[in-house]
Amino acid sequence: MTSTNASQADSYPGPGERTPHADPLFGPGSQFHEFFNDPRWALAVIRATVLEAAHPQIGAALIDNSTFVAHPWRRLQNTFLSLQRMFGADDEVRQREAARLNRLHSRLNGTDARNHPYDAMDPEVRAWVVATLFESTVTMCRLSGQPLEQHTMERLYAEFQAFLAALGDQAGHLPPTLNEFWRYYDRVVEEELENTEALRIILYKLFDHLPAPALLDGLPTVWAAGRALAGPVIGAITVASLPEPFRRRAGLPEIPGAQTLTQTAYLAAGLVRFVPGGWINAEGVASLLALSPESDDPRARTVMAVRDGIKRAGALLRLITPLPAEPEPTTATGSQRSAEEFFRTVLDQTGDGSLDWPDLAAMARELAGRLDLDEPAETRLYAAYAEWWKELQQALDSDGDGRISAEEYAAAVPTLAGPALIKVADVLFDATDADGNQSIDADEYRTLFRTGFQRDLADTGGTYSRSAFVKEFLSFMSGRQRSTAFDPLLAQA
Template sequence: MTTGTTKTTGQAPLIETESQFCAFFDDPRWALAIVRATVLEAAHPQIGAALADNSTFTTHPWRRLRNTFLSMRRMFDTDPAVREREAARLNRLHTRMSGSDSRGRGYDAMDRGARAWVVATLFESAVTMCRLSGQPLDQDTMERLYAEYRAFLSALDGDAGALPEGLNDFWRYYDRMVQDELENTEAARVILYRLFDHLPAPALLEGAPTLWAAGRAVVGPLLGTITVASLPDAYRRKAGLPEVPGAPALMQGAYLTAGLARFLPAGWINAEAIIETLSLRPDSDDPRARTVAALRTRIKRAAALVRLLTPVDDHAGPAQASAAGEDRRPARAFFHQVLDQTGDGYLDWPDLAAMARELATRLDLDEPEETRLYEAFAAWWRELQSALDSDGDGRVSAEEYAVGVPSLAGPALIRVAEVLFDATDKDGSGAIDADEYRTLFRTAFHRDLTTSDGAYGRSAFVGDFLSFMSGRRTNAPYDPLLADA
């Protein structure tokens, strides 16, 4: 396992004035390419096992997208201090992920070969993206782009030795990996056949489940077909992926259409703004919330029309239940919406680690605050396991949780609330002010949480957190904190 030390002395800058990689950030083609790269990553046995055990990409894909985009922005920032800090954060995150797959083979998220493959898939998918959209990169541009990706790996691992130094050697390495190392993993199958079909609505579209379901029923299979058609032939044969008539033409058309965005005026497409807008909730104090509210009104009107034409079950989600004033959701609903972060149907340590990871990301924690938060969640997991794991299988089922729900608000959960309060209270004033509140919840104070001095005290914070995490009642700011898709 590597130490994750970042070497900067004597290295060329990671970001040049005209970075080819940064030019892709706001390119619509990148959305197709990143899905393709993710499938190839998941097909690696170690990465696939780590994703299956630890990732929230199936249950909270929009949150994962937002965090990944933010991380990539930081890793390719022009300020070396920003890059080094983010590299250190990623290494701490990956150090906490290790285990065994279903065949008993060990995996380690800090494995240098696996990390190199992640970078390799991003580079190769970028090259393929340009080729499929009729704008192939010339040799010099490919070499500059490859150098940027190797520098990215160097920032994480301390050097880029796990990837070949030259571009010609890279293609031999890539072909060998596809032919000899990749497998038809569970994680790859989930992305191709489950994620698109069950993709939850982003916050913007939560109020229109019928419209979202109708659109997803059409777009989901198309995205899956396009992604499969874009994968290397050798992997498609090995994984037994279907050959759909017309799929290559559909794929080519999708990339060519996305490539037309190059004719739009500069700045018309901003991926960060799009992702942020999708994440906004109607009660947010963000100025863009007015636009979101107007969009939601139009979407609801469209949804009403779609409902008349294609009736679909329209179950209220957590946000709707809260808005309707319900004080408490059923125990099983809370289990699946909040506690089961990885979506495997059980509560175990990776679920609580995912909560700690999301909270640490929102608060942008450094050491030792980050470790303190993880340790508090680990202690809570031990308390939960002791109280709820009646069959001794090392995890908690929805049935076990429903029976033992009164046991949730123990001393360890109180400690989690206290540690989270201290991490949010950046200035150590003993109360969370408006800016600190916005950092954690991404919205302004709610009237029921403010006090006469305009701050959120420790006892009120701890009480609200315990009430929410023990499933006693819904809570407007805490629901999107851990339940948002």
């Protein structure tokens, strides 16, 4: 879209429409499609996430509701999947994903620690999320020495406008022209962004304490060594790439050489684009990081073989490095787990040290997303989790503060498999049983768990009955029994 065409537009291009010179706004041939598998875009997405977190409303929503601290790899994979659906060529898939995102955002509202309201459906908030993705993509190209030409930027901006329009937002939430966008962007950066708690967690906690992805979970020393080197570097690169007025106003540190390091990192990432086609695939990398060691994916077996070799090397590494030892898991042997670990890895989905409604809502959100539920089934799942939350509050919230601490949970030594949790299990079974034949077949199992059957089923014919499914879910959610199916679904990072 040229600037002349953009200035004449009264509204965003609709989903599936094309710009006047017939460039597609979605799918193959779009500008975004060319960037999606660009390795530099990983750095751009991190930068965009920091700019989002600096917005007071978005920062508050992240602190209260997001799983980005406790389950960052799961969050990463879900983000890539959502962007793939929204920017793909299939209009029906895009509309379905837009409806799902709108339902998700409609549930994210409340007040922050200063009693200021936040609402993820606020059109200005949604516009800022899209603005950060667009601007960070432009900055990505500039920092790597390949700035976009004006007409390419205008085409990319039209695609992000169409993305916002696909969500149902009206014209005006993003400026109609690219020139007006830059004035809008500078105003938000200078007047609205803050050094929020969410921003500080991302920059100073998440990078330094990033949990290992599932396939590397058994290599704590190796992961800690790599993280100790990469975490500060990623943080420095991200801070140095942020707009200078915001860095100054937020009091973010100026690290000598950080600007040079940032440009070098973007340039080096850009060089990876020249490896043979198909070697770099954003969705594939994200899904690989989220693979469970028990997965039947051939890539998991390959990585596990490599991991076994790294374990042997890790023994030597522990002898020659001064890194402190990683704490040993507080679990019993075999299939049992401690109450403390269950609370930390399963119940506390947001990673804030307590259990409240956003934690259970995060579970419902993950399950609904995996199953790609429509509105009635998703609402039924959320309602079942809400009833379970009421049951948990009545049983465990001894001080009446509206949340359950790890101490309250451990002191009660609860048996959580009450009527409300049984209802959750039944609703989840119904949602997974897509054909309604009262058994879960291999395809339905894979949709939920992203792997094939991991064990001999009690049933004949290679299916998973309601009773077997409910029994295993309750055993897992009661907090004591591990599960090769549900642990990768709800416990892994």
